[in-house]
Amino acid sequence: MSQDWSTDGRQAGRRLGRRWAAALVAATVALPALAEAPAGASAAEAGDAQAEAGRLTIDRLVASPSLSGATISSVRFSPDGRLVTYLKGRDDDATVRDLWAHDLETGRAAKLADAQALLGGEAEALSEVEKARRERQRITGSGIVAYQWSPDGQSLLFPLGGDLYLLTPEAAGGDGPGGTVRRLTETGATETDAKFSPQGRYVSFVRDADLYVIDLDSGAETRVTRVPEDSDGAIINARAEFVAQEEMKRTTGYWWAPDDSRIVYARVDRSPVAEVARYEVAADGGVTTVAQRYPFAGTDNALVALRVVAPDGGGDRALGVGADSSSYIARVAWMPDSARVTVQRQSRDQKRLDLLSVAVDTGAVETLLTETADTWVNIHHNPVFVDDGRAFLWTSERSGYPQLYRVDVESATMARLTRGAWAVLSSPSVDEAGGWVYFTANADTPVERHFYRVPLDPAPEDMERVTRPAGWHSASVSPDGRFVVDRYSAPDTPPRVALLTAEGERVAYLSENRLGADHPYAPYLETHAPVRFGTIEAEDGTALHYSLRLPADYKAGRRYPTVIAVYGGPGVQRVSKSWSLDFNQILARQGYAVMALDNRGSANRGQAFEGAIYRQMGRAEVADQLAGLDHLIDAGIADPERVGVWGWSYGGYMTLMLLAQAPERFAAGLSVAPVTDWTLYDTHYTERFLGLPQDHDGYAPSNVFRYLDGFRDDRLMLVHGMADDNVFFDHSVKLISALQDRRVRFDLMGYPGKRHGIRGTDTRAHLWRDALDFFTRRMPPGR
Structure with a gap:
């Protein structure tokens, strides 16, 4: 590892932006071109040629209509219980959603709002703030992606194309329920986080960095808060800060009183957070410098102060409670009397959480209860x-x-x-x-x-x-x-x-x-790769659940090339008896056995199970994934000479750790958007599991760079979105430089303009095609 990377995370974070573009160019020159297919067609092309014969291709996997069928989402009852509303993708483009309703009395369903018709055929124009907010919430697709019922059940509110719309459902007719739409805003800015007030008199939203309220009777719009003119972008009102959105799943920064009388909102001072230059490479080749306030582990967080204000902007004052450098505001909720709010305040080390009751008029604070843990308290x-x-x-x-x-x-x-x-x-x-x-x-x-x-x-x-x-x-x-x-x-x-x-x-x-026969997936059912479930024991005797997808032509006694599909990180469960139609299905259809295993540290198994990763990531998780691989080898399923691994985000990190810590076990690894150095990730997530980097030495054993000597030539395919604002592209740049210093050959693919999710039909098709070709080259099926 070069000396430049031995500094702490703050210095590294500031330098990464200046280095990554040059490193990417160097990597592209130094590495072989992304693998050419073996003689004849590539695996992906071969799959395309056989589509007519019922062979599922990558292009068809990502195309519309969705192979999973006409699925609906965001299903909600109307307050009067008469309708069930939901979002549904279009037949010609499943990524564009419209708003529908099902009348429970008549059984009829109809479209209430057509996104493309309302937009007049124009493409959606969203602010960077809204794009980032959707990325934080993992909202995919476009059109109508969220909506809310009014408390009286007379109307629905939804954002579209950066503006807000109010829809009034009509009584069910011959074809089902209908509705009329009223446009509430029409501005060049994007209105985000829109809500009905609890009594339904107002609609509120955030525009730029301030809170606005519309009186629905008069139509008058009021700017309720005002960012200080000299804040230079450091102050935001009524909007959740980065770590609240990304790590605490607190997606809002304001809360209405039940009687509509007042609003508690967060004033966020981001000035303590270091502003770093993040570089985004766009599809047209342009490079944009984005100044982002990103709280690297061990550095200062934003300061959050709670304030209260009337809907007309009057009486704005401090509530007397908030977060300093030693705490977080995790949740806020009004009590039914509209006189008190509850605040979940979490300590910086996340081992303590206090539920506070705050009297809005007097500022008196009472602790209702306290939760503590030796590791961390989940929110x-x-x-x-x-x-x-x-x-x-x-x-x-x-x-x-x-x-x-x-x-x-x-x-x-x-x-x-x-x-x-x-x-x-x-x-x-x-x-x-x-x-x-x-x-x-x-x-x-x-x-x-x-x-x-x-x-x-x-x-x-x-x-x-x-x-x-x-x-x-x-x-x-x-x-x-x-x-x-x-x-x-x-699964079926x-x-x-x-x-x-x-x-x-x-x-x-x-x-x-x-x-049935008319389902989009019907032509591919005959060659569907089924999934099996089982358990193994970890080294400490803990039961670990796994799923195994075998090729449709699986025969007992024959060994198969095997891919470990890994996430492995906290807060996520991968093994579930649910429908799954993704890249793993493509791999299985190409002749690979695909295993997913929820190692210790994964979600939904209790404190002891999750806490196995406390103060050192990449140890218990790696041991458990290797135990899963041993199980498949002992069962006569996996060919030990043809084993691969792939993962995204924490799964990308796990892919790197497995390749580096057990290089003799893996022939190939696809790592997408990985964390490589935990000092370069954010405070709330990283410190929950590893603590403060200045307090102990758990970071070095948890980072990929401790194990660089384990990487072998031509085993790694590294993929990253070149506008990732969550796991910065800098993580991969640092790894690129370190591997080049060791003359390790690897494949590299960057996606211009793409964030952490690397979304887009064509982009995903390209990614999966390259991935399939990579595994086919390194560990071909069929032997």
Whole structure:
């Protein structure tokens, strides 16, 4: 490793921007061109030629209509329970979504709002702030990507093309429900984070760095907050800062009082955060310098102060609570009385979380409860208030697993609603009239997810499972507690949406998406690569779940080239009994066995399982993935001479760690958008698992650069978006330079203008084609 890279993360971060462009050019010159196919057609081209014979190609995989069928998303009940609304991709372009409604009384469905018609055929124009916000929320596609019902159920609010629209549904006619659309804004700026006020009198949104409110009766627009003129871009109002959006999943920076009287908002001072020059290479070859305030691990965070203001902009004042250099504001929620707000304040080391009650008029602060942990405290979206605010539902891991509790506000006593060595996976929904609490959990098995309910009065033994078919469920209950919308899939069942009774009886399908002869995937069913599930033991005896996709022509006793599809990082679960149609299916169809394994450190298995990575990443995860590989070799499935690995983001990091720590085990590795040096990643994520870099030496063993001597020639394909604002392209640039210094040959592909997700139909087709050719060259199937 060159001496330049031995400095701390802050210095490295400042220099990376100046070096990466030159390093990329050097890498392109020094490395062989991305592999030419062997004599004859490439694997991807061969697949294309056989499409007529039912062979699934990469081009067809990414094209429209979606091979997974007419799936719907963002399914919600109207407040009056009359309609179920959802977003649905167009038949000619599944990435463009329109707003639809299903009338529960008549059973008819119809399109409420057509995105392309509203845009008049023009392309969407979004601000960089909104593009980044969607990237943080992992929102893909275009058109209508989000919407919200008004509290009275009379209208819906949605953003489109940077402006806001208000839709009023009409009574169902002969073809189903219809609607009229009113445009609320028409500006050159992008309005983001739009909301109805709780009483429905106002619509609020953020424009640039300030909060605005529209009075729906008069149509008057008010600028509620004002950024100081001399802030030079460092101050933002009512918008969540970077780490809140990316790591805390707090996507908003303002909160309405239940009675519409006031708004609490965050004033974010980003001046303590170092401004770094991030370089974006565009598709036209231009290079843009983007000044981004990015809090590298161990450096200063933004300062967040909570303020309160009236909808007309009056009475703006400090609330007296916020985050300093030693804490974060994780969540804010009003209590039902509109006089107090709850604030989840988390310590910088994330081992302590206080739930505070703040009296808005007096500023008096009371601690309702405190959560602590030896490793870290996970954040959730509770509290959910019940009994007119006298109690709330809370998720706690004090038993070792996330479970639901009912907390009395006055006495702070906690009563358990659920009990077991399994995880509650969602915030609870409450049917107070019926006396039930609904939630999603993995109580039956970690590889399935179901919707359950328990009595609102603590009685954990009376828990009932609402959803029945084995698989992966995500559900919600209607406002009156009568119905449940169940979004469900299984390995042999594409995503479908059903309407159930509260007891789990199916009433109707909203989207059956049956795998019949007319389904888009029907021509490819005969050669579909099925998936198997199993468990192995980690070195400490912990059960690890895996999935294995075998070629359709699999024969026992024959060894196959094998690819480990890895993520391996915290907060994510890869092994699930759900529908999956992705690059792994392509690999299996080409003759590869594909294994995914949730190693220790992965999500939804409790504190001890997740905490295995505390203070050192890349140790337990690597050991568990190698144990999975050993299992396949011992079972006579994997050919030990033809083993590959691929992953994205943390999976890209894991790919590098496996190639470097166990070079004799792998013939090829595809690493996409990897973290390579944890001092170059952000504070909240990195310090949660590794602590502050100045406090201990856990960073060096967790970084790829400790293991550079393990990399071998022609084993690595490195891929990165050249406008990535999450895992900076600098991570790969640093690795490029280090590998060049060691004269290690590797393949490299950069995608101009692409962020962390490297999105786009043509782009994804190109990426997967290159990836397939890479694996075919390094570990060809068919021997």
